[in-house]
Amino acid sequence: MFDLQEFLQGLDFLYASGRAKEAESYLKQGLKNAAAEKDDGAILAILNELMGYYRAASRYEECILCSQQALSLADAMGLSGTADYGTMLLNAATGYRAAGEFEKAEKLYEETYRIFRKHMTGPDYRMASLHNNLSLLYSETGRLEDAKKELELAMDTIAKLPDADIETAITHTNLGNLCFQMNRFSEGAEHMKKAVSIFERMPDGKDSHYASALSGLAEAYYHEGELEESARCYEKALREIEAYYGENDYYQITKRNLETVRDLLKREKAAAASEMTGLEMAKAYYEAYGKKMIEEKFPDYAGRIAVGLVGEGSECLGFDDAVSADHDYGPGFCIWLTKKDYRKIGKRLQEEYEKLPGEFMGFPAKHRTEQGKERTGVFEIGSFFQYLTGYAKAPKTEKEWYSISEEALRTATSGEIFSDPLGKFTKRRARFLDRPDTVRLEKLAVSLGKMAQAGQYNFGRAKKREDIGSMYFAMAEFLKAACEAVYLLNGTYMPFYKWRMRGMRSLKKGQKIRKQIEELMNGQMAGQGVEEKAEEQMEAICQLIVQELKESGLTKSDDPFLEIQKAEVRRTADIRRMEKEEEQWKEKSE
The missing domain is CATH 1.20.120 (Four Helix Bundle (Hemerythrin (Met), subunit A))
Structure with missing residues (x-):
């Protein structure tokens, strides 16, 4: 006879001991053993566990397949309409929601609610879970006020239940994330702090939702400008996610968030220590690395290449400050070529530019970011001005001049030219300054x-x-x-x-x-x-x-x-x- 209780205790042990990666094979073997014993009840319970596992691992097709098998088996067992059947519907709906099939998920949630209302006469964990998950569906489909109401209903239900610490923490986490969506960052931060505090008081280890609370708290600290605390929370969240689910989609998102915070920390510290303006840093970076690269790698063209920093960015206006360092800020410069030279060496020169050191004076180089690639690097002179103003050369008629915005003209004529042996870039830029x-x-x-x-x-x-x-x-x-x-x-x-x-x-x-x-x-x-x-x-x-x-x-x-x-x-x-x-x-x- 298949011992379901013992099997589930073994599963709990795997999660508690940080061996979550072994859970899938354990569950699949359990399915085989339960099928061999023709124990439909055990099969149903294991399918529900697999649903949750695949959903958390971002393997949505397998999650939905398990939910379909579970509901089909439950119907065959005559469980349709029961409270247990409602719980399975809740799990299935959550799988569809995670997979982005919102319409199907909402119908299943509605059916779940009808079943729960029929069987539940008082506060119940399952009803609280339904409100929590409905809230997530509403938030993902843009109904934020409805989402908040569902979470408040969940919290009201949980408050009436004994030993509901985990559920309380999960609901605080969901409320925090929703508040962030609604730009209520202070309120969201309070919910995240409460959630993490509850999880960390738990004597028997952390729940799998602890990682979500940590990520939420990290985001709260980020908005408060507490970058070191934000990084610390993201690091802990990554460890929790990996332990429970491995390097799933959520792990990758959290990892990118951590990298962003670490990058901002580095920039913030470098800005505090630096007395250089952005233009001065760009010129120093060019003098230290760019000039030598051009002279050594492209000696036949060194006397034809213009270099400087012109275009978008506060540093080109001379307005950069410590706050500027919190995004796309760092050493980098522009290299401008004539159309003929660009055809011959543009690609190779860009490749060499991207090989320049990725850090200078504590700042990550601009060419290492997607945004920075649009502002620095190798450009054909005409294309550069075309991108900024809509014209490769300064307009000739008044009508053409009227079509260029003041902002575009300021962008195209700001910054500084460090070197221009041919004078072609300087001359063309000057014409954009000479408006009638x-x-x-x-x-x-x-x-x-x-x-x-x-x-x-x-x-x-x-x-x-x-x-x-x-x-x-x-x-x-x-x-x-x-x-x-x-x-x-x-x-x-x-x-x-x-x-x-x-x-x-x-x-x-x-x-x-x-x-x-x-x-x-x-x-x-x-x-x-x-x-x-x-x-x-x-x-x-x-x-x-x-x-x-x-x-x-x-x-x-x-x-x-x-x-x-x-x-x-x-x-x-x-x-x-x-x-x-x-x-x-x-x-x-x-």
């Missing part, structure tokens, strides 16, 4: 029009309607246009939005405007109502804009309504355009 003044004035006129429409007209109308949403959007449009106007008044390109205010600090014109913009923004961030002083402050910004327009010789009008000033600036642009055309005509005539 008439285009600048036309763009300025558009910005003034937006300020008038959003701040001087639509904001007040939205206020009368008590339409808070429209008021906020109007203010946002006004602020963006105001910043753009200040950059255009200075004749320089505006950077990506997160650097706009920082970049304005170094501009010669418009410092009073910048301070007024900051005052308006600070009032909103401090919790003032959107209407409080906002109209007055926006009007003050418009007055300051008019002053700058007059000082720049772009208007003679004192009218504070910027729609009027828009027309004045356009008139100035037309006059300058005609003067330029007349000058060009005279040159041709001579």
